Amino acid sequence: MREISSATKNVGGTRHKANHQQRSNLIKKTWDLVQKVVIPNLKLKTHHNCKYSYNDFFKLLTFAGINNGCAEGSANNLNFLSDEECPNGDTLLYHLKKFTTIELLESYEKITDQIISMAKNRGLLNGPVDCAIDFTDELYYGDRKDPMVVGTKPQKGTSKAFRFATITIIEDECRLTIRALPVGKDTPKHEVVADLVKYTQERIEIGVLCVDRGFYSVDVFTTLNNLGVKYLIPAVQNPKNVREMRGLYPPQILPITIKSVSSDNKSVTANLVMVLDIDMEKRGFVTNMDLDRKRTRQLSKLYSKRWGIETSYRVKKDFRPKTTSKNYIIRLFYFLFSVALYNLWELVNVILALVEKIDPKTPVIAAKLFGTIIFRAFDLNGIDPPPYCGQ
Known part of the structure; x- marks a missing residue:
């Protein structure tokens, strides 16, 4: 992290241009982090003779996320800009659809747990921290009867959405999202709250939980009391x-x-x-x-x-690809992928703030820049098939 800190002094600033060695150090250290946290825990179900490597798929995902683009358009842009051929949008979505909801949630739990562990190893999250729970909706324009579609406030030509619930730390020093869950139309709020809180309590100590009026109910209050x-x-x-x-x-x-x-x-x-x-x-x-x-x-x-959780939703969109797919697995993968990159970004900025002894309220590395660094890391680190390919 000290190497990242040294490089970001110029990369993230406005007064100086980072030299080649500083950029290389920053990319290398970020790549080490991605290799340790993301790639081993999110194994695409590609065959051993797959034409494309994990790097190719994640490079496309990251490129689409930081540009808020769809898979097909992003693939076309990458193939035009890059010397190396990348998978097209259909190929990417084909492999993502192989996941099940349980597999995706388990993969992202492993990623989040590793990030929490790394934060604790640096002296963070060892005491009570205030948290917030909230829902966020991804608007949907398909059939209301499709799986996991819920009703939402009419906006932008639809009253349908995919809904996700998260619990996020709202301390200025650290705003990691500890858990994210898909929410169906018949899922009781107190059951969502119970799941999020129990999961969090196994990992950190909750100080005070802030929630909005949408959670005002006897069942929710009783659950939290219990x-x-x-x-x-x-x-x-x-x-x-x-x-x-x-x-x-x-x-x-x-x-x-x-x-x-x-x-x-x-x-x-x-x-x-x-x-x-x-x-x-x-x-x-x-x-x-x-x-x-x-x-x-x-x-x-x-x-x-509590507005910290609203800020986290806004930043996550800086890492999320756009899609019109009606396939729920694609929607869930994109949402969780953005949560994982958000948490990595948050972890890096929190640690840099500690190293540099600066105010953690202002990120050392902006979200878009961090996404660009991750994209560049994938772009520079090999095209050979990865050792984790499924059979």
Whole structure:
């Protein structure tokens, strides 16, 4: 990482142009990281006599991602720009379709676990960290009855999407996405939350979990209580909460009972907390944390960290190829591929910030530049068939 740091001083800056040796060092160290983390854990099902190597396929995937292009168009551009022939879009998609959902999730779990381990080896994630859970939708224009298609808010000519749930660290020092899951139309939210939280608890300690109003339910709160997780969520403006908040002047803490809107008569107790935000506006939060009035003043600042997960979704798109494919495996592969590259980018920037003793809020390497470096690494490192080819 110190070698990467030395190279990026000029590569990522605006005042100087990196020399050939610095660029070579940066590419080599990035390539070492990709070889260690990605390639062994994401094995394409190519035959031993396949014309193209892993490098060829991943080079095309990375090129498509950083240019937000589709497989076919990206392949055409690469074949025009490169001296080496690369697979066409149909060939790439043919091999990606061989995966199953379980295989993809297991592969990316291995990649993420290795990244978490590398972060811990450098002194990160050894204490409680605040996290956030949220959904993100990839718009879909096919049949609503296709596998894993869910309804979404009408936008850009469709009300259909593929949905994914993630849990992401929202600390400024480290914003790794710990887990990503596909979500079907009939998947209960509390089951998604339980899966994400349990998986995360096996790897790191959760400080406070921030979620938006979409997760406001008795089942979700009960699940988090049972898992021993502290949560923070904006109060839903239902008639009961509005009545309770109307008579409170911040900072105030009021124990409340939240009842299920269904007919099962479930309920859960929590604290309704009234605070003033930075604009001196009243805001209500629901939490299971034990608070005194002094600590309530930190809740708005704590919840504002949840925007870190929105930022992570935006950056992931810088690594994601575009597709109109109706095949769900292609959609899932592209999403998880972007999560893996995002986590690698985040890890490199976090470690560089530690090495250089600089503010981790500003990335040393921009996402697009990091994607370009990975593409260049694939481009320069051989065309022989890899040793991991399936039979």
